[in-house]
Amino acid sequence: MAASSSVARPITGRFVLITTIAFFAVVISVNIVMMRLAITTLPGTEVDSAYSASLAYQREIDAARQQNERDWQVQAHIDRRPDGSAAIALEARDHAGAPLTALNFLARLERPIDRRADRAIEISETGPGSYRGRAEGVAAGQWDLVIEGDADGRRMFLSKNRILLN
Structure with a gap:
């Protein structure tokens, strides 16, 4: 009668070394x-120097x-269009309701999680107190709309609002 027996392989130092x-x-x-x-997807810091910011x-x-x-x-109104562009309309009034003219408005759409996706919006005055602008390549989702109004090189207005573009 022939019995087949399997012989267990001994664990050697070489096996332990290779496994480790x-x-x-x-x-x-x-x-x-x-x-x-992690390093390649890091969007960066919010400020370059905390000391300068303070x-x-x-x-x-x-x-x-x-x-x-x-x-x-x-007042700002922004719409995202199907082609991926976003159009912004601003109406600016003083405390008495008179239109604010000759201001230089700048707007930015900032991604809360990735600064690399930020989009600048060029804004031009289209009438007394009325300003319009457009940005290309705006993805759907949450954005921060930052609006700055300058007069004579001095910032006169700043607004930052979280918005949802569909």
Whole structure:
């Protein structure tokens, strides 16, 4: 009678060494891939220098206080079109309701999660207190609409609002 018997392979030092090296090679490879993905998709910092931002903080507070005292009413309406462009319409009035003219408005659509997707909008005056602009390549989703109004090189108005474009 012939019996087939399987002989168990002994665990040798060579097997343990190869298994350990293979295990750590897989762990290190996955860590390298994940680290590379994290670094390449990092959108960057909100400010380049926290020290510079802290120095400008008091000036920002003063500018906001002055803006509140002017009591300007700036209404913005933005639509995303099927071709991926976005059109913005601004109506600017002073505290008495008179149209604000000869202002240089700048607008930006900022992605809350990725600064690389930000879009600048060129705005031009189309009538007394009426301003229009357009941006290309605007994806659907959440954006921050930042509107700045300058007169004689001095910022007179700043607004930042979270919006949803479909």
